[in-house]
Amino acid sequence: MSLSISELLQSRSNDKFTLHEQHLNNQMVRVLNTIGYNRNYKKAVGQYLYDDKNQEYLDCLSGFGVFAVGRNHPTVINALQETLTLELPNLVQMDVSLLSGIFAEKILQTTPDNLERMFFCNSGTEAVEAAIKFARYTTKREKILHCEHSYHGLTLGALALNGEEVFREGFGPLLPGCSSVPFNDLERLEAALANKDVAAFFIEPIQGKGVNLPDDNYLKEAQRLCHQYGTLFVADEIQTGVGRTGKFWAIDHWDVEPDMILMAKALSGGFIPVGGVAMTQKIMDAVFNRMDRAVVHGSTFSKNNMAMAAGIATLQVIEDEKLIENTAVIGEDIITSLAAMTHKYEFLKEVRGKGLMIAIEFGAPKSLSLKTAWMMLEAANKGLFCQMVTIPLFKEHHLLSQVAGHGMNVVKLLPPLNLTEKDRNWVINSFDQVIADCHEIPGSIWDLGKNLASHAIKNKKTK
Numbered sequence: 001m002s003l004s005i006s007e008l009l010q011s012r013s014n015d016k017f018t019l020h021e022q023h024l025n026n027q028m029v030r031v032l033n034t035i036g037y038n039r040n041y042k043k044a045v046g047q048y049l050y051d052d053k054n055q056e057y058l059d060c061l062s063g064f065g066v067f068a069v070g071r072n073h074p075t076v077i078n079a080l081q082e083t084l085t086l087e088l089p090n091l092v093q094m095d096v097s098l099l100s101g102i103f104a105e106k107i108l109q110t111t112p113d114n115l116e117r118m119f120f121c122n123s124g125t126e127a128v129e130a131a132i133k134f135a136r137y138t139t140k141r142e143k144i145l146h147c148e149h150s151y152h153g154l155t156l157g158a159l160a161l162n163g164e165e166v167f168r169e170g171f172g173p174l175l176p177g178c179s180s181v182p183f184n185d186l187e188r189l190e191a192a193l194a195n196k197d198v199a200a201f202f203i204e205p206i207q208g209k210g211v212n213l214p215d216d217n218y219l220k221e222a223q224r225l226c227h228q229y230g231t232l233f234v235a236d237e238i239q240t241g242v243g244r245t246g247k248f249w250a251i252d253h254w255d256v257e258p259d260m261i262l263m264a265k266a267l268s269g270g271f272i273p274v275g276g277v278a279m280t281q282k283i284m285d286a287v288f289n290r291m292d293r294a295v296v297h298g299s300t301f302s303k304n305n306m307a308m309a310a311g312i313a314t315l316q317v318i319e320d321e322k323l324i325e326n327t328a329v330i331g332e333d334i335i336t337s338l339a340a341m342t343h344k345y346e347f348l349k350e351v352r353g354k355g356l357m358i359a360i361e362f363g364a365p366k367s368l369s370l371k372t373a374w375m376m377l378e379a380a381n382k383g384l385f386c387q388m389v390t391i392p393l394f395k396e397h398h399l400l401s402q403v404a405g406h407g408m409n410v411v412k413l414l415p416p417l418n419l420t421e422k423d424r425n426w427v428i429n430s431f432d433q434v435i436a437d438c439h440e441i442p443g444s445i446w447d448l449g450k451n452l453a454s455h456a457i458k459n460k461k462t463k
């Protein structure tokens with residue numbers, strides 16, 4: 001019997017929520033229903049999603065950052081279709097493939113000169129796992145240091161480097177020897193390194209949870225301290241890399257040369273999972289030091305032709321369409337325009353970011369009536385105010401965004417890097433209107449706020 005995916009999708013077009021309720025994580029369906037994000041998307045092109053009523057949405061989430069070149073980019077699709085038709089000898093295993101060699105060569109042209117070798121895997125968290133092993137083996141040390149509020153993935157090793165208790169709780173014991181220091185605190189970092197027993201310091205150049213930016217000298221000094229105490233300096237660029245911040249790598253803003261750069265997400269255009277570790281020759285030679293250790297770390301599907309072809313095509317799109325230049329200009333414009341609104345809106349505390357990784361942070365207002373309402377939400381659940389912003393952004397302005405982390409009042413934008421002037425205006429006008437509405441009490445937004453608060457209180461009681 002022949003299989004047609006389009007016919008299958010057509011015949012089951014109303015079933016997705018029921019199927020997930022019955023066979024997958026039904027809590028996700030509950031969340032979508034509660035916040036009104038339960039749409040039937042039918043199409044996705046570039047920075048836009050379309051639902052079954054052909055309503056267009058501006059996707060400022062981009063699949064948590066994987067669609068940097070936009071969804072369904074034709075160049076990446078062509079590369080994948082061509083790769084499929086070539087009947088290539090994929091994953092021979094007792095062989096080395098040409099496409100992975102070419103992709104490695106291209107990536108290493110973007111990294112600092114001290115990084116000369118690539119290791120490929122299938123996801124961000126796998127890149128983190130690999131780097132933990134490489135660091136331990138290279139330095140012969142056990143300890144790993146990370147930052148408070150960090151996010152490096154959710155497999156057990158990466159979870160041990162996760163700064164949020166909500167992700168860790170109940171999954172222990174995690175990897176021994178892992179501990180954290182506050183972000184942007186060089187004194188505490190030095191104290192943690194001084195015993196010369198830390199294998200590696202893992203850091204996101206800009207923290208994804210909350211979009212926390214480093215002080216100007218922080219990364220450079222952190223690197224210097226690491227090298228002083230024999231610790232490897234590992235930049236987790238899984239979210240910040242591949243143009244997201246207006247430079248190819250976020251570390252390029254601060255002129256540092258990590259011993260390893262971790263990458264994934266945007267690297268293969270969003271179609272085929274891929275992850276990677278760029279590292280010094282010394283680390284590669286230390287880990288893969290003998291022929292009988294040639295496969296001492298790896299994964300069956302890593303370096304597969306589809307991922308490599310998608311990656312090569314993605315790098316070409318980024319260059320051809322000057323996406324990094326666009327990100328720097330349009331990102332700065334959005335940040336400046338939204339930041340200017342802090343003067344007119346009491347709830348708006350700060351707008352920060354680099355390129356198209358942007359945080360819009362809310363805080364307690366000064367005037368009494370607004371403050372009372374704010375406290376009502378905060379008492380019900382810290383961070384609820386943000387949902388009162390993201391929900392109307394989505395429902396009324398068709399802008400898909402996210403709350404930047406648990407228990408914080410930060411809305412985060414992580415759109416594709418091809419945003420246009422029209423999209424920029426879409427973002428700015430939508431925020432302007434929604435934030436203005438937040439200052440109207442009573443008003444429809446605060447009806448939503450009360451609803452969210454009572455939901456949160458009910459949830460707490462049933463725990």
Ligand SMILES: Cc1ncc(COP(=O)(O)O)c(C=O)c1O
Pocket residue numbers: 064123124125126128151152153154204208236237238239240264265
């Ligand atoms: C900085 C960072 N590191 C690691 C990861 C984990 O990547 P993945 O979800 O591909 O495992 C993420 C994912 O959001 C991330 O943002």
